[in-house]
Amino acid sequence: MSGAGKEEAVCVTGASGFIASWIVKLLLDRGYSVHATVRSLDDPKKTQHLLDLDGAKERLTLFEANLTAEGSFDSAVNGCVCVFHTASPVLLSVNDPQAQLIDPAVKGTLNVLKSAAKVQSLKRVVLTSSMAAVMFDSRPLESGVVVDETWFSDLLICEQKQLWYPLSKTMAEDGAFKFAKENGLQLMAINPGYVIGPVLQPTLNLTSEGIMNMIKNGKEVFPDGIYRLVDVRDVATAHILAFENPEANGRYCLVGKVVRSVEIMKIVDRLYPSLGHSERYIDGKSVEPLPYHVSRAKAESLGVKFTPIEVSIKDTIESLKENNFLSF
Numbered sequence: 001m002s003g004a005g006k007e008e009a010v011c012v013t014g015a016s017g018f019i020a021s022w023i024v025k026l027l028l029d030r031g032y033s034v035h036a037t038v039r040s041l042d043d044p045k046k047t048q049h050l051l052d053l054d055g056a057k058e059r060l061t062l063f064e065a066n067l068t069a070e071g072s073f074d075s076a077v078n079g080c081v082c083v084f085h086t087a088s089p090v091l092l093s094v095n096d097p098q099a100q101l102i103d104p105a106v107k108g109t110l111n112v113l114k115s116a117a118k119v120q121s122l123k124r125v126v127l128t129s130s131m132a133a134v135m136f137d138s139r140p141l142e143s144g145v146v147v148d149e150t151w152f153s154d155l156l157i158c159e160q161k162q163l164w165y166p167l168s169k170t171m172a173e174d175g176a177f178k179f180a181k182e183n184g185l186q187l188m189a190i191n192p193g194y195v196i197g198p199v200l201q202p203t204l205n206l207t208s209e210g211i212m213n214m215i216k217n218g219k220e221v222f223p224d225g226i227y228r229l230v231d232v233r234d235v236a237t238a239h240i241l242a243f244e245n246p247e248a249n250g251r252y253c254l255v256g257k258v259v260r261s262v263e264i265m266k267i268v269d270r271l272y273p274s275l276g277h278s279e280r281y282i283d284g285k286s287v288e289p290l291p292y293h294v295s296r297a298k299a300e301s302l303g304v305k306f307t308p309i310e311v312s313i314k315d316t317i318e319s320l321k322e323n324n325f326l327s328f
Contacts, residue, residue, distance in 0.1 A: 007032070020084070022232050028055035028059060028060060032059065037064070048202070077115045082124045082126065125187045129173045129189040131254075133166065134151045137153060145292040146292065149253055173251070196208070197233055228294055230306075234307055256308075
């Protein structure tokens with residue numbers, strides 16, 4: 001499971017997404033052959049940006065697969081040494097949480113793992129989980145608290161508070177670890193926070209849209225104004241390191257920095273004074289200390305080098321401008 005790929009085949013599910021597109025790009029850069037699954041091969045918005053990547057002509061094969069159809073991933077994982085399972089709906093408001101979030105996340109993950117368990121060559125699965133499966137613990141998030149991989153969101157708390165996305169991610173991760181243990185698969189979970197950074201796909205994903213609305217209109221994504229930021233390139237790298245590093249185990253929290261929105265906007269104002277945000281986010285405005293931190297120790301032990309958030313924010317804005325999502 002070492003370095004440069006040497007044409008080994010790996011599978012990436014939900015390959016057209018924000019994080020997954022970067023995983024595909026970095027895998028191709030490292031010399032792997034990539035089996036990438038998408039919901040529809042007929043939708044150029046889901047496929048063209050992948051086909052345009054360096055190395056795609058020689059080493060990228062696209063497969064159509066549906067999360068809720070058992071056996072749908074069999075042909076994609078066949079012959080692979082690792083599956084990166086990123087496909088899962090990201091929705092913050094739903095009418096039918098069971099059908100829209102929980103079933104695709106939980107059953108979809110098990111469908112992918114069942115396909116993986118049939119493949120002799122396949123030993124490792126790297127699951128894209130989320131800090132949503134970590135944060136909603138019964139412990140209070142007070143000043144000085146350090147959240148780490150030993151924290152697990154409580155299913156009961158998620159249900160009571162109708163936190164359907166955290167519930168779906170927690171259930172999917174729980175189910176995946178149980179299945180992996182029973183079926184002799186090595187499973188790693190990557191738990192990213194709020195992912196920002198340059199987009200490769202032509203459509204706007206949820207977290208990029210949130211950051212764009214904050215920059216344009218000062219609109220908060222989270223009512224508490226607290227963001228667990230991480231760069232998409234760091235998240236993609238962590239997935240690959242979790243596959244390549246024989247010492248990798250369990251789950252990895254991926255948060256570069258916990259910041260308040262006022263700090264994000266101060267950085268935006270420094271980088272882009274023409275946006276005229278300085279009146280709303282005057283430097284003299286007091287910023288309360290952050291209520292908690294997220295440990296970077298385990299991710300760093302894997303070899304992740306976190307991108308400074310100033311760089312991530314600048315690259316996010318430049319990418320949104322380049323793709324005509326943002327103009328100023």
